[in-house]
Amino acid sequence: MADPYPSSVPHRSVRHEDKRGFLQKLAEFIHPGPDSKDELIDSLAEAEDNEIINAESRIMLEGVIRMADMTAGDVMVPTPHMDVLDINAPYPELLQTVIATGHSRFPVFEGERDNIVGILLAKDLLKLQCQSGDTGPDVRHLLRPATFIPENKGLNDLLRDFRGNRNHLAIVIDEFGRVAGLITIEDVLEEIVGEIEDEFDVDEDAGHVLALADGGWRVSGETPVEHMNQTFGLQLPEDEFETIGGMVSHAVGRVPKRGESHDLNGLRLVVQHTKGGAVKWFKVVRLGTGA
Incomplete structure (x- = not known):
């Protein structure tokens, strides 16, 4: 019997393959x-x-x-909540701020907070400690140029700029030339892809409460109230709120912003980081020991 499909004629697929792209x-x-x-x-x-x-x-x-x-002004971190470094601060103080806040880049000011003179990378400061000991020389030579942008700069244009250079942090200026806030490439990308894990995000196995070198703690906003009671010897009600972040937000009447603090049963909880309409991290100290 003759082959119904001669070798010179390709077999036709019974099923049609959809080759259209996404x-x-x-x-x-x-x-x-x-x-x-x-x-x-x-x-x-x-x-x-x-x-x-x-x-x-x-x-x-x-x-x-x-x-x-959207513009830079829509998603920036406003000036009162910026973590900045004073160029004239002692080296140990600069190092402690870097460790306590956990950021990788910091605007550096001289004199007034509006006078931003450059950007300091945490890794550069830590390298300096390894080379020069605890005292450390002037960090001025470590500064990188700061990028300044207007509040009304579009996020599309800003993302293009971020992609074209290695300065992934920009200082936002208002119409009067004053510092209005700062914005990072992460802030822009999160408008597209949602929350991005960063230096503040840790595995659950690492725990909700992290001890800091200055005697304080970094506490996740998702820490169960029961765990707070056990860790700090508190007697917070455990049947009203599941997490410490929810309890503080209820007490304040809204989700507190970065830099805001709330005193609770002998503790001061300072908001370090917020995402997605919730507090991600608090810096916690006992009242009377400093914040």
Whole structure:
């Protein structure tokens, strides 16, 4: 019997393979196209429902769309909550601030806080300690140039600038030339991809309470109230709130901002970091020992 499929003629697949790319399928799905950004976002949600895209892709695409109308002023850390270093502070004081806050980059000022003279990388300061001992010489020669941007600079343009240079922190200036805050590449990217784990994020196995060299503690906002009672010898009610972050937010009446403090049963809890509408980390000291 003759071969129904001669070797010179390729076999035809019984099943049709969809070779359209992701963007092509998405474009065909929303054709002829929405008339507004809100309609486009609704179309993305519908595309997810129809399994054209997955949830992670929808979140990122929505972030890109919304970011187009956002400026540095919308997501910056305002001046009162900036962690900055005084160029004239003793070396041990600078080192303690770096360790306590846990950031990788710091604006450095001279005289007034508005007078930003450069950016100091934590790794450079730590290298200096290894080379020069605890006293340390003047850190001025370690400073890197600061990047200044206006409040109304678009996040799209800012992200392009961040990608084009290695200065992933910018100082935001208001219309009068005063320092309004700071913004990092992480702040911009989180508008697209959501929360990014950083130097403040630790594995759950590492615990909720971390001892600091100055006698204080770094406490996660998700620390159970029961654990706070056991660790600090407190008698906080354990049936009203599950976490210490929730208890403090309820007492303040809102989610406190970075730099704000709240006194509780002989402890002072200073907000170090917030994300996603919740406190991520507190710096905790016993009242009377300094904050």
